[in-house]
Amino acid sequence: MQTLSQQLNILTPSPLQRIQPQWRNCADYQIYIKRDDLIHPIISGNKWRKLSNVLEVATKNGTEHIGSFGGGYSNHIHALAYCCHTLGIRFTAFIRGNYSGNETPMLNDIACWGAEICYLSKLDYKQRDQSGFVSELARNHSIDYMIPEGGSQADCFAGMQHLLDEIDEPFDVMLSPVASGGTIAGLATSAGHVTNIIGIAVLKGQAYIDDLVADLIGSINVNTPYSIHHEYHGGGYAKANTELKHFCADSTKALGIPFEPVYSGKVLFALKHMIEKGLLPKGTRLLMLHTGGMQSAR
Numbered sequence: 546m547q548t549l550s551q552q553l554n555i556l557t558p559s560p561l562q563r564i565q566p567q568w569r570n571c572a573d574y575q576i577y578i579k580r581d582d583l584i585h586p587i588i589s590g591n592k593w594r595k596l597s598n599v600l601e602v603a604t605k606n607g608t609e610h611i612g613s614f615g616g617g618y619s620n621h622i623h624a625l626a627y628c629c630h631t632l633g634i635r636f637t638a639f640i641r642g643n644y645s646g647n648e649t650p651m652l653n654d655i656a657c658w659g660a661e662i663c664y665l666s667k668l669d670y671k672q673r674d675q676s677g678f679v680s681e682l683a684r685n686h687s688i689d690y691m692i693p694e695g696g697s698q699a700d701c702f703a704g705m706q707h708l709l710d711e712i713d714e715p716f717d718v719m720l721s722p723v724a725s726g727g728t729i730a731g732l733a734t735s736a737g738h739v740t741n742i743i744g745i746a747v748l749k750g751q752a753y754i755d756d757l758v759a760d761l762i763g764s765i766n767v768n769t770p771y772s773i774h775h776e777y778h779g780g781g782y783a784k785a786n787t788e789l790k791h792f793c794a795d796s797t798k799a800l801g802i803p804f805e806p807v808y809s810g811k812v813l814f815a816l817k818h819m820i821e822k823g824l825l826p827k828g829t830r831l832l833m834l835h836t837g838g839m840q841s842a843r
């Protein structure tokens with residue numbers, strides 16, 4: 546029987562690629578990128594990492610109908626809808642706000658893949674993590690399995706351990722974007738050849754994000770220490786100033802790797818800033834996790 550990755554045409558292990566940008570002080574470091582953006586053309590890299598274990602369990606248990614939460618541009622909803630479509634699992638997306646008559650490209654895609662779309666008012670959407678609200682939605686829509694927003698839950702951590710398992714050289718620091726927190730929480734609870742993780746918050750709200758990650762980790766052991774930097778979000782989620790947009794375009798051209806301003810561009814910008822300001826010890830081996838998200842660049 547085909548594995549889930551084979552059924553979905555997932556390319557793992559993703560490549561580890563050395564880059565040599567023309568930044569100040571760059572010669573003092575060895576910089577690599579973990580190319581999770583190449584895992585799949587539609588399924589965004591870290592969304593696959595977070596969903597792989599959950600979908601494995603769901604298919605084993607014969608789950609017939611999955612539900613999840615997201616905004617109108619959510620990479621998570623997009624990836625999950627595509628996976629469910631390919632695997633023949635019914636899927637309902639609970640979307641924040643009402644886009645009927647004004648669908649985003651992402652919503653059009655998932656409708657094509659047979660997803661059922663249910664719009665929630667912003668007030669209702671606020672209850673997306675409350676178990677009573679979630680179980681009532683599941684009951685009303687006959688959903689077997691509800692996945693939280695962003696796919697971020699402790700069940701997603703196994704996929705992040707797989708990611709670290711693919712890295713067989715030592716790195717002092719790994720940089721990763723942080724939004725709903727599942728990626729960094731999963732990396733922190735996993736163990737491998739990475740000594741430290743630096744998370745780059747892509748949205749505003751320091752205490753909120755720090756708590757989100759700490760809550761996801763809960764009482765699970767932190768095996769790879771992490772810290773989260775909050776000075777690179779550029780004003781908030783999906784906010785990009787002209788400088789960041791130019792930086793993404795220039796870096797895409799110079800390095801031959803695609804960068805977009807929502808996630809990977811902010812992390813690369815942070816990396817450049819830390820190197821140029823000498824914030825990282827000389828000789829450090831650095832690894833940037835490119836989480837993908839390129840299908841959202843349109």
Ligand SMILES: *Cc1c(COP(=O)(O)O)cnc(C)c1O
Nearest residue numbers: 620724725726727728836837838
């Ligand atoms: C969702 C997403 C993230 C953020 O990951 P979290 O686990 O939500 O913190 C980063 N990069 C890309 C491309 C994403 O789609």
